[in-house]
Amino acid sequence: xxxxxxxxxxxxxxxxxxxxxxxxxxxxxxxxxxxxxxxxxxxxxxxxxxxxxxxxxxxxxxxxxxxxxxxxxxxxxxxxxxxxxxxxxxxxxxxxxxxxxxxxxxxxxxxxxxxxxxxxxxxxxxxxxxxxxxxxxxxxxxxxxxxxxxxxxxxxxxxxxxxxxxxxxxxxxxxxxxxxxxxxxxxxxxxxxxxxxxxxxxxxxxxxxxxxxxxxxxxxxxxxxxxxxxxxxxxxxxxxxxxxxxxxxxxxxxxxxxxxxxxxxxxxxxxxxxxxxxxxxxxxxxxxxxxxxxxxxxxxxxxxxxx
Amino acid sequence: xxxxxxxxxxxxxxxxxxxxxxxxxxxxxxxxxxxxxxxxxxxxxxxxxxxxxxxxxxxxxxxxxxxxxxxxxxxxxxxxxxxxxxxxxxxxxxxxxxxxxxxxxxxxxxxxxxxxxxxxxxxxxxxxxxxxxxxxxxxxxxxxxxxxxxxxxxxxxxxxxxxxxxxxxxxxxxxxxxxxxxxxxxxxxxxxxxxxxxxxxxxxxxxxxxxxxxxxxxxxxxxxxxxxxxxxxxxxxxxxxxxxxxxxxxxxxxxxxxxxxxxxxxxxxxxxxxxxxxxxxxxxxxxxxxxxxxxxxxxxxxxxxxx
DNA sequence: GGACGGCGCGAAAATATCTTTCAAGAGTGA
DNA sequence: TCACTCTTGAAAGATATTTTCGCGCCGTCC
Numbered sequence: 001x002x003x004x005x006x007x008x009x010x011x012x013x014x015x016x017x018x019x020x021x022x023x024x025x026x027x028x029x030x031x032x033x034x035x036x037x038x039x040x041x042x043x044x045x046x047x048x049x050x051x052x053x054x055x056x057x058x059x060x061x062x063x064x065x066x067x068x069x070x071x072x073x074x075x076x077x078x079x080x081x082x083x084x085x086x087x088x089x090x091x092x093x094x095x096x097x098x099x100x101x102x103x104x105x106x107x108x109x110x111x112x113x114x115x116x117x118x119x120x121x122x123x124x125x126x127x128x129x130x131x132x133x134x135x136x137x138x139x140x141x142x143x144x145x146x147x148x149x150x151x152x153x154x155x156x157x158x159x160x161x162x163x164x165x166x167x168x169x170x171x172x173x174x175x176x177x178x179x180x181x182x183x184x185x186x187x188x189x190x191x192x193x194x195x196x197x198x199x200x201x202x203x204x205x206x207x208x209x210x211x212x213x214x215x216x217x218x219x220x221x222x223x224x225x226x227x228x229x230x231x232x233x234x235x236x237x238x239x240x241x242x243x244x245x246x247x248x249x250x251x252x253x254x255x256x257x258x259x260x261x262x263x264x265x266x267x268x269x270x271x272x273x274x275x276x277x278x279x280x281x282x283x284x285x286x287x288x289x290x291x292x293x294x295x296x297x298x299x300x301x302x303x304x305x306x307x
Numbered sequence: 308x309x310x311x312x313x314x315x316x317x318x319x320x321x322x323x324x325x326x327x328x329x330x331x332x333x334x335x336x337x338x339x340x341x342x343x344x345x346x347x348x349x350x351x352x353x354x355x356x357x358x359x360x361x362x363x364x365x366x367x368x369x370x371x372x373x374x375x376x377x378x379x380x381x382x383x384x385x386x387x388x389x390x391x392x393x394x395x396x397x398x399x400x401x402x403x404x405x406x407x408x409x410x411x412x413x414x415x416x417x418x419x420x421x422x423x424x425x426x427x428x429x430x431x432x433x434x435x436x437x438x439x440x441x442x443x444x445x446x447x448x449x450x451x452x453x454x455x456x457x458x459x460x461x462x463x464x465x466x467x468x469x470x471x472x473x474x475x476x477x478x479x480x481x482x483x484x485x486x487x488x489x490x491x492x493x494x495x496x497x498x499x500x501x502x503x504x505x506x507x508x509x510x511x512x513x514x515x516x517x518x519x520x521x522x523x524x525x526x527x528x529x530x531x532x533x534x535x536x537x538x539x540x541x542x543x544x545x546x547x548x549x550x551x552x553x554x555x556x557x558x559x560x561x562x563x564x565x566x567x568x569x570x571x572x573x574x575x576x577x578x579x580x581x582x583x584x585x586x587x588x589x590x591x592x593x594x595x596x597x598x599x600x601x602x603x604x605x606x607x608x609x610x611x612x613x614x
Numbered sequence: 615g616g617a618c619g620g621c622g623c624g625a626a627a628a629t630a631t632c633t634t635t636c637a638a639g640a641g642t643g644a
Numbered sequence: 645t646c647a648c649t650c651t652t653g654a655a656a657g658a659t660a661t662t663t664t665c666g667c668g669c670c671g672t673c674c
Contacts, residue, residue: 034651052394056632066653071633082632083660087359090394091401108584110591114452115445117584122440122577126433133429138422145421161478164471168572171468262580265475269576270429273569277415277424284417341622363661373624378662389661390631618673628663633656640651 022048022092024131024250025077032236033076036065040073044085049093056082125266131250132267136274144245145278147227148173151201154180155226157189157217158205165231165268166205172276176287189217196226203229207249207264209237218242231271233264247271329355329399332384340383346370347380351392356400363389432573438557439574443581451552452585454534455480458508461487462528464496464521465512472538472575473512479583483594493520500527507533514556514571516544525549538578540571554578 026045030038040063044051051059056067059082063070074085108120148154154173158166166182173180183189196202202221206214209232222228222242230243233251240246249267280287333352337345347370351358358366363374366389370377381392415427455461461480465473470491477489490496503509509528513521516539529535529549537550540558547553556574587594 036652055630057630060653067632068634068653069651072652087394087397090397091404094398094402110588112588114449114581114585117588118440118443118445118448118581121580121584122436125577125580126436129429129433129436133425136425138425141425142421161475164475164478168468168471171471265576269572270432273428273432274421274425277428278421281417281419281424343623362659364659367624374661375624375663376622379623616674618671620670620672622669623667625666626664628661630661631659633658635656636654638652638654640649642647642649644645644647 021131021134022077022088024135027131027251028135028233028248029076029236031234033073036063036069037073037076039063040065040070041077044073044077044089048089048096052086052089052093124263128250128263128266129270132270135248135250136271137246137248140245140247141271141274141278144229144247145275145282147201147229147245148178148203148275149279149282151199151227152179153196153200154178154203155189155192155196155200155217155221156180156182156203156205157214158182159184159186159211159213161265162205162207162211162214162268165265165272166203168269169203169205169272169275172272173279175291176276176280176283177290178279178283183217186213186216189213190220193217193220193226194224196221196224198225198227200226201229202226203231204239204243205231205268206237206239207233207251207268209234209239211239215239215242231268233267247275329384329395336383340380343370343372343376344380344383347372347377348384351380351384351396355396355403359393359396359400431570435557435570435573436577439577442555442557443578444553444555447552447554448578448581448585451536451554452582452589454508454536454552455485455510455582456586456589458506458534459486460503460507461485461510462496462499462503462507462524462533463487463489463510463512464524465489466491466493466518466520468572469512469514469518469521469575472572472579473510475576476510476512476579476582479579480586482597483583483587483590484597485586485590490524493523496520496524497527500524500533501531503528503531503533505532505534508536509533510536510538511546511550512538512575513544513546514540514558514575516541516546518546522546522549538575540574554582 023045026041030041033041040059043059043063051062054062056070060067060070071082074082077085079085079088108117112120154170156166156170158164163182163184166184170180170182181192183192193202200221202218204214204218209230215238218228218230218239219242222244227245228243229245229247230239231247231249232239233249235246235248249264249271251264251267280291330352333348337348340348347366350366350370358369361369363377367374367377378389381389384392386392386395415424419427461477463473463477465471470489473489473491477487480487488499490499500509507528509525511521511525516537522545525535525537525546526549529551534552535550536552536554537546538554538556539546540556542553542555556571556578558571558574
């Protein structure tokens with residue numbers, strides 16, 4: 001499966017390069033970039049319009065790097081070459097122009113009044129959603145949906161903040177009649193992963209893409225023939241080695257008060273929701289009755305005089 | 308120097324090439340164009356996206372003309388050369404693309420392609436966030452923040468989908484050094500609620516506002532003198548009787564495939580995040596060190612060769 | 615009607631731009 | 645410190661774009 005790894009490094013998603021997803025992609029891939037490439041990526045993300053006006057040589061000079069580095073960066077971002085990155089840049093610039101960028105979101109400060117906190121948080125999360133949706137590879141998503149919809153059994157791994165996302169996914173899948181289980185204990189997860197075989201599916205959720213406690217069970221599941229899916233913010237991370245399908249969540253800038261876990265959770269949940277709806281569509285015949293049944297089962301739990 | 312004459316007709320306006328005005332310019336200048344140039348202009352105006360993907364040679368072939376003609380047309384339209392026309396074309400395409408976005412307001416249907424599902428879900432959740440932020444009572448929020456920041460102990464109640472939100476809140480609060488516990492077992496929740504007294508806080512999370520399993524522990528906590536907070540989508544529901552502070556989450560319309568739990572979760576999480584940030588601000592002195600400490604403690608859990 | 619001049623047009627040369635290759639340098643771990 | 649890998653830019657190589665140049669069509673004037 002070295003191929004998978006390679007692919008995830010370069011053009012990754014064989015999908016066509018994204019238009020508006022560029023800023024998100026820069027953030028996602030920045031950590032895996034070399035210093036020079038980061039400079040280029042930064043320039044590109046910071047001033048799309050300006051960079052679109054530059055030739056390779058121009059951008060190389062601006063960033064104090066070489067043409068080769070610029071081309072490499074373009075490749076990493078998923079374009080065939082600089083020419084295409086430039087076109088995407090022009091597109092992005094045009095969008096921003098027409099969209100009239102809503103006043104920048106300053107970081108949340110210690111002394112922000114509570115109303116500002118609400119506004120900034122809501123804006124940031126909206127942004128995260130938009131980025132995630134733009135960057136999400138629908139081909140991979142479709143494949144993952146197919147796998148889960150047809151799986152005999154689904155194991156889900158996640159620890160820390162991601163464990164909640166995993167539980168959310170498990171809850172949803174159970175509701176539509178699939179056999180899913182979210183593991184939070186790494187040891188038990190591995191123990192259970194050994195049981196998996198071809199026809200089963202395993203889903204790992206980790207923002208960093210390098211959480212050992214989550215990689216290990218996925219590796220075991222992978223080795224035992226289960227189809228594996230990784231939901232991660234670092235598609236180039238170690239976990240991708242063992243993932244048949246990779247769903248990329250977007251990464252927002254974080255600040256002291258706003259840990260990365262916050263926006264990664266938003267992003268992960270959107271991906272999970274998309275998976276769920278996709279699966280519900282494919283298994284509509286059985287999912288729809290199962291859903292209404294679960295509602296009815298809960299009805300009496302609510303105080304009847306709800307108005 | 309016949310060229311000079313031409314130029315004075317077209318690009319001469321010294322003005323920078325138009326972005327969206329391209330179609331108009333084509334129409335304006337069409338009469339002054341030669342037959343071949345008209346073919347090129349037509350192709351360009353008819354399918355900006357498609358043409359943006361072509362090289363000079365490609366566009367020349369497509370229109371059955373030559374490279375020179377394509378360049379001449381680009382010049383006539385006011386661009387320095389084809390390269391720049393192409394960039395403008397990419398921009399135009401991107402604008403048209405994004406302009407088509409608002410069409411996703413429809414419900415998610417069983418036969419929606421996966422890409423539409425992503426777009427619609429993202430849009431819906433963004434909407435939910437905006438609604439929640441707009442409807443959130445900052446006074447109540449501020450009061451709740453004050454209560455939690457100063458509480459000796461915090462108990463959180465939630466079942467079903469809301470239980471995950473409760474756990475998320477508990478995780479966050481623990482990270483900044485507060486004593487918080489999320490209960491999912493209704494019996495244990497009640498048992499523990501009995502221990503609460505003045506100076507303690509209890510948070511109940513329920514979308515319906517009438518989930519007995521959540522109301523009961525909150526009532527007990529309330530009766531024992533703890534300060535109680537309810538996060539609910541139905542501020543007029545039964546749970547409000549026992550809540551000192553009510554934080555309202557927004558309710559989005561739900562559909563067959565999109566259960567209410569989905570958007571209520573988004574809304575609840577935003578409220579929880581706001582609470583968290585608010586509390587972190589108030590207890591900054593202790594929260595900041597606690598946060599960094601928790602990061603460091605986790606660092607070694609991630610595979611070091613992440614770069 | 616025929617010849618001349620102008621203009622549109624495309625082939626191909628000239629140039630600019632982009633891509634690839636390769637070897638030197640920086641950083642890293644043993 | 646040495647060996648090693650990874651990063652980087654210079655320059656060669658490939659493409660794309662622009663310019664040049666001349667052919668051929670067309671209308672006009674003789």
